[in-house]
Amino acid sequence: MKRPAITSACALLAALLAAQLIATEAALAEPYLAVRTGFKCMVCHVNPTGGGKRTEFGAIYGQTALPASRLDLETGESVPDGAPDPAPFTGKVNNHLGFGADLRANARATFTPNTTPSQAYAFDPVRAQVYMEIRPIVDRLTIYLDERVSPGAATNRETYAMLSTKNREWYVKAGRMFVPFGLRIEDDTAFIRQVTATSFNSFDDGVEGGMEMGPWSAYVSVTNGAGGGTETNRGKLISSLATYVQPDWRVGLSASVNFNGTTDRRMQGAFAGLRTGIVSWLASAVRVTDEGTPTGRVTQVATLAEGNVEVAKGHNLKLTYEFLDPNTDLSEDQRERYSAVYEYSPIQFTQFRLGVRKNNGIPQNNAQNATEVFLQWHAFF
Amino acid sequence: MRGWISAFALVLGACGAGTGDGLDPNGRPITPGAGGGSGFAPPGLAPTLDSIQTNVFSVNCTVPGCHGGGTVQFGLRLDPGFSYGNLVNVASPRDANLVRVIPGNPDASFIVQKLEGTQTLGDRMPDFGPYLPQSTIDVIRQWIANGAPQ
Numbered sequence: 119m120k121r122p123a124i125t126s127a128c129a130l131l132a133a134l135l136a137a138q139l140i141a142t143e144a145a146l147a148e149p150y151l152a153v154r155t156g157f158k159c160m161v162c163h164v165n166p167t168g169g170g171k172r173t174e175f176g177a178i179y180g181q182t183a184l185p186a187s188r189l190d191l192e193t194g195e196s197v198p199d200g201a202p203d204p205a206p207f208t209g210k211v212n213n214h215l216g217f218g219a220d221l222r223a224n225a226r227a228t229f230t231p232n233t234t235p236s237q238a239y240a241f242d243p244v245r246a247q248v249y250m251e252i253r254p255i256v257d258r259l260t261i262y263l264d265e266r267v268s269p270g271a272a273t274n275r276e277t278y279a280m281l282s283t284k285n286r287e288w289y290v291k292a293g294r295m296f297v298p299f300g301l302r303i304e305d306d307t308a309f310i311r312q313v314t315a316t317s318f319n320s321f322d323d324g325v326e327g328g329m330e331m332g333p334w335s336a337y338v339s340v341t342n343g344a345g346g347g348t349e350t351n352r353g354k355l356i357s358s359l360a361t362y363v364q365p366d367w368r369v370g371l372s373a374s375v376n377f378n379g380t381t382d383r384r385m386q387g388a389f390a391g392l393r394t395g396i397v398s399w400l401a402s403a404v405r406v407t408d409e410g411t412p413t414g415r416v417t418q419v420a421t422l423a424e425g426n427v428e429v430a431k432g433h434n435l436k437l438t439y440e441f442l443d444p445n446t447d448l449s450e451d452q453r454e455r456y457s458a459v460y461e462y463s464p465i466q467f468t469q470f471r472l473g474v475r476k477n478n479g480i481p482q483n484n485a486q487n488a489t490e491v492f493l494q495w496h497a498f499f
Numbered sequence: 500m501r502g503w504i505s506a507f508a509l510v511l512g513a514c515g516a517g518t519g520d521g522l523d524p525n526g527r528p529i530t531p532g533a534g535g536g537s538g539f540a541p542p543g544l545a546p547t548l549d550s551i552q553t554n555v556f557s558v559n560c561t562v563p564g565c566h567g568g569g570t571v572q573f574g575l576r577l578d579p580g581f582s583y584g585n586l587v588n589v590a591s592p593r594d595a596n597l598v599r600v601i602p603g604n605p606d607a608s609f610i611v612q613k614l615e616g617t618q619t620l621g622d623r624m625p626d627f628g629p630y631l632p633q634s635t636i637d638v639i640r641q642w643i644a645n646g647a648p649q
Contacts (some may be wrong), residue, residue, distance in 0.1 A: 243619055269620050270594030313563075315570045344574050355570065381568045381578060408563035411578075413527070416563050444526055444562075450517035451526040480519030480526055485628035 149301050150426040150436070153391035153398040155179075156365035158335055159302075164251050166289065166328050167337055167359065168302045169318065170264045170276060171218035171249030177208035177499060181466040186432025189465050206466075209499050213256050218249040221497045230488040243269030258282055275321050292325045298337035298359035299372045300387040301402045301422070309420035309442040309455065310404050314374075314385055322355060336360045343376040353378035357385075367392045372404075381410040400424040417446045434461040436473075453479040453486055469496040524629040525559060546641035548649060552579055555635060559625050575599070583649045586610065593620060602647040605640040614639065 149168070152159060159168035162176030172180060181188070181203075188197040190204045197204050209217040224242040246268040252261040264276035278293030296302070299316045306317035324341030336359070343355030353376065361370035372387035389402035406418045420442045427435040438457040445451055459473035471494040479486020523529050541554040556577040561567030566577040573592050575585050591597040597609040597620065605611050612618035614636050623630060642648075 266593075270591075271596055273593050315564045315572060317572075319572060320570075343570060344576075376568075376570050383563065383568050383570050406564065408568040411561065411563055411567055418563065448522065448526070448528065450520045451522055452515070452517040454516050478516035479627070480517050480522055480524075482519050482522070482524045483526065483627065483629060486516075486526075 148304050149391065150398045150400055150424065150434075153368065153393055153400065154426070154428065155183075156363070156393070158330065158361075158363050160330060160335075164249070164260065164262055165276070165296075166330065166335070167296065167298045167326075169296060170247070171209075171216070171251055171262070172499075174208050174210055174216070177210075177218070178206045180498070181206045184432065185463045185465050185468070186430070187465060191466070207499060214253050216251045216253075218251075219247065219497075219499055221246040221495075223495045224492055225494075226490060226492040228488055228490050230484050233484050245269065247275065257286060258284065275318065278326075287331050288327075288329055290325065290327045294321050294323050295326060295339065295341070296320070297322055297324075297339045297341055297355065297357040297374070298326065298328075299357050299374050299385065300359070300370075300404060301389045301400065303400075303422075308422060308438075309440045309453070310387075310402050310422045313406050313418045313420045313442065313444075314387070314404055324354070333363050334360070335363065343378065353382075381408060383408050396428045398426040398428070400426075415447075419443045419446060432463045434463075435459075436461060451480060453477065467497055467499050469498075470494070471496060525625075527558075541635070544635060544638050546638050546645055548583060548642065548647075551639055551642060552577075552582055555631070555639065556582055559631065565626065587647050587649075591620075600643055600647050603644060605643040608643050611636065611640060611643065 151162070152168075155161075160166040160173075162172055162179060163169060164171045164173055188204060189195065190197055191207050192205075209219075211217070222245040224245070226240050226242055228238045228240075230236055230238070245266070247264060247266050249265075250263045253259065254261070258281065260280040260282075262276060262278055262280065263274070266273045266275050274294060276293070276295050278291045278295050280289055280291035282289040296318065297316065297320075299314060300310060302316075303311065305311065306319060311317040322339075322341035322343065324339055326337060326339035328337040329335065338356070338358045341355045341357070343353065355374065355376040357372070357374040359370060359372045361368060368391045370389045372385070372389075374383075374385040376383040384407045385404060387402065387404040389400070391401075392399045401421075401423050403419070403421045406420075408416045420440070422438065422440050424436065424438040427437075429435055436457070436459040438455075438459075440455040440457075442453045442455075443451070444453070455475060455477050457473060457475045459471055461469055461471050463469045471492075473490075473492050473494075475490040475492075477486055477488050477490075481487065517526075519526070521529060541558075544550055544554045556566075557579065560577045564570065565572055566575050568576075568578070576582075577585065586600040587602060589599050591599060591609055597618075598607070599609045601608045609618065613621070613624045614631055615633075616623035616630065625631070
């Protein structure tokens, strides 16, 4: 079956329009924080490609710029506006050792049409990670561990050794890692993360090289391509990401191939970020082509457009639209998702997120048309 | 700026979800005898790996990016030739105590818990549904109870 050109055209148009908006407005990146601040991922995260343990700078930023108000960490008393920042807690033990953690407790209500019962309420298993950064040679050699301690038994997500040049413009790392591809947003259920299998559930074993020069960042990894599972073939997953970062905007391109002889996968992605006043915009489009599936070649397209409004210090409103065409050769199988999430950071190390997500899919699939309401407590340092 | 936002919203609203015409609940073209969502096990489904592969895994699970193709979730590739090695006596990378298929013990097998929705670790499978009819899951249970032969 041939899908109507109008649908793919409007998805493309949405992505292009977002990119156009980013490219032409007065220049003024989670990735939205990077867009808001104009920083590269490596400024706030130990992992140059983002996510996981925060750097000392990132930890201090999270305690000073993010929360609506601050408490003195020793006395628990409020710090008045205008008073000097209280001494931060960054998880740094000394120049050679530091720790970090993320914990997300989530309560969720799901409303699924034409299903009995149509409502489900659940406390999701808590998600928690702990991080350890060992720097035997400061700024040159890092040994990094990212361990998921819940849900279930402890699972290693990232463990690598990273060797950097003196000016930190070049690095190479080896071990288990998240491969560099596209926008590494927090929501693992986003279409652009699901279809590319580049979520925080998808780590892999191999090597990665990276470059940080001026506004440019570029990363290339070679990994098993087995999603952390047992390698079963001679082919490898080669994934790349290049980003150009300016204080008020950024653009990035990604490409990836995973050849294994029978079921090859190719992925391309583009993304952009723009800050316009109190709004930080993100847009991303990915295209994934799989060969050798039971139904032959399958091409998927997913897009995301997101606006983050900094309502006030410590308050962020996130509005997101997502589109997914799970098979461009089929018509009328497209899905979309609308999300509105209010993020409130009352004090240091704490963020509350209240969100609603409306899924629109094919009418004969009830779960594809479910509505979700969730409340999350994110604690971190 | 307001014009840009309005135009953007208009384009987004114009995309829309598919009508699902000519598709089964999995979003795949309707083909006679295909399983999933009918409330009944596919005709001919038997408690053997070959039969489960053909009628269940290859129909419902091997979606590229999920459990099909070279890049899969949690290393669990369920394409023909890969399923046995990734399932039987293999622990989930999320929890070493959760073994995907324990020959002879369907109740304790992680795959059954994920299909029946009794496992709180992660979402019920297939993700976003439609979930397998119990009669289909019972065939998988029988295969496991028989020792999960290759």
